[in-house]
Amino acid sequence: MSERPCRTGAAVLVGVLLLASCAAGERAPDDPAGGAAGGRRVAAHRVEHLRVKVLKTFPHDPAAFTQGLEMAGGTLYEGTGISGRSSVRAGPLDKKPTVRTALPAPLFGEGITVLGRTLWQLTWRNRTAIERDARTLAELRRVPYRDEGWGVCLERARHRLVTSDGSSRLTFRDPRTLAKTGEVAVTEGGRPVKELNELECVGAAVYANVLFTDRIVRIDPATGAVTASIDASGLLRDDELVPGATLNGIAAVPGTDQFLITGKFWPRMFRVVLVSG
Numbered sequence: 001m002s003e004r005p006c007r008t009g010a011a012v013l014v015g016v017l018l019l020a021s022c023a024a025g026e027r028a029p030d031d032p033a034g035g036a037a038g039g040r041r042v043a044a045h046r047v048e049h050l051r052v053k054v055l056k057t058f059p060h061d062p063a064a065f066t067q068g069l070e071m072a073g074g075t076l077y078e079g080t081g082i083s084g085r086s087s088v089r090a091g092p093l094d095k096k097p098t099v100r101t102a103l104p105a106p107l108f109g110e111g112i113t114v115l116g117r118t119l120w121q122l123t124w125r126n127r128t129a130i131e132r133d134a135r136t137l138a139e140l141r142r143v144p145y146r147d148e149g150w151g152v153c154l155e156r157a158r159h160r161l162v163t164s165d166g167s168s169r170l171t172f173r174d175p176r177t178l179a180k181t182g183e184v185a186v187t188e189g190g191r192p193v194k195e196l197n198e199l200e201c202v203g204a205a206v207y208a209n210v211l212f213t214d215r216i217v218r219i220d221p222a223t224g225a226v227t228a229s230i231d232a233s234g235l236l237r238d239d240e241l242v243p244g245a246t247l248n249g250i251a252a253v254p255g256t257d258q259f260l261i262t263g264k265f266w267p268r269m270f271r272v273v274l275v276s277g
Contacts, residue, residue: 051277068112069249079112110149122149151199168192188226
């Protein structure tokens with residue numbers, strides 16, 4: 001999540017929210033020699049340069065502070081943040097959500113992911129994760145979550161969750177208990193890629209928004225190497241960008257090579273394909 005102030009004169013609500021996150025951005029640099037278990041140095045890999053090509057545009061709630069986006073079957077799920085305004089929503093792609101549930105303050109909603117009949121929702125600094133019924137969004141249980149919650153996705157082939165905490169590391173977790181089972185340092189050209197945010201697992205790859213940028217990276221979770229850098233700039237007009245608005249939210253469209261992408265406080269969502277840049 002971690003939203004740092006990036007503009008002066010922002011609205012009070014957004015300013016307070018972003019300021020509260022500064023501490024998360026003030027981390028010691030991650031060890032570029034880190035990596036998969038054992039701390040081996042990850043060799044530089046060739047990075048593919050891609051850009052998004054818009055196929056279709058959909059309206060998006062401009063008040064939604066988007067933290068997680070995912071499609072399961074024909075249902076689009078979205079998790080939003082801000083204490084007192086956090087929610088999870090679900091419904092058809094081309095219509096308003098048909099189901100919605102709010103998180104009571106002080107819970108600050110973060111990433112979400114669907115596991116068949118259930119859904120996990122992380123919280124930022126509340127040390128809590130919430131398991132929900134994927135159909136009704138009703139809360140089933142709360143589980144302790146010791147780290148900052150940012151992004152989360154399910155790597156189906158290995159039956160594990162992949163989570164981010166705003167650093168340059170991805171953490172692997174048991175999908176039932178959320179216990180840590182491993183981690184990997186994410187590098188690009190041998191350098192750490194920090195502020196990894198919302199995540200989407202697609203096959204053997206993990207896609208991650210990079211906070212406060214128009215960039216999405218594709219990561220090999222086996223090595224932590226970035227295999228593609230995706231340019232998603234220019235999707236909104238300047239007059240559509242309000243204080244606090246930033247790209248965040250990527251969801252694979254099942255059965256296709258397409259994605260849905262949007263952002264915090266964005267009035268539109270885009271169905272895109274990735275093409276050579």
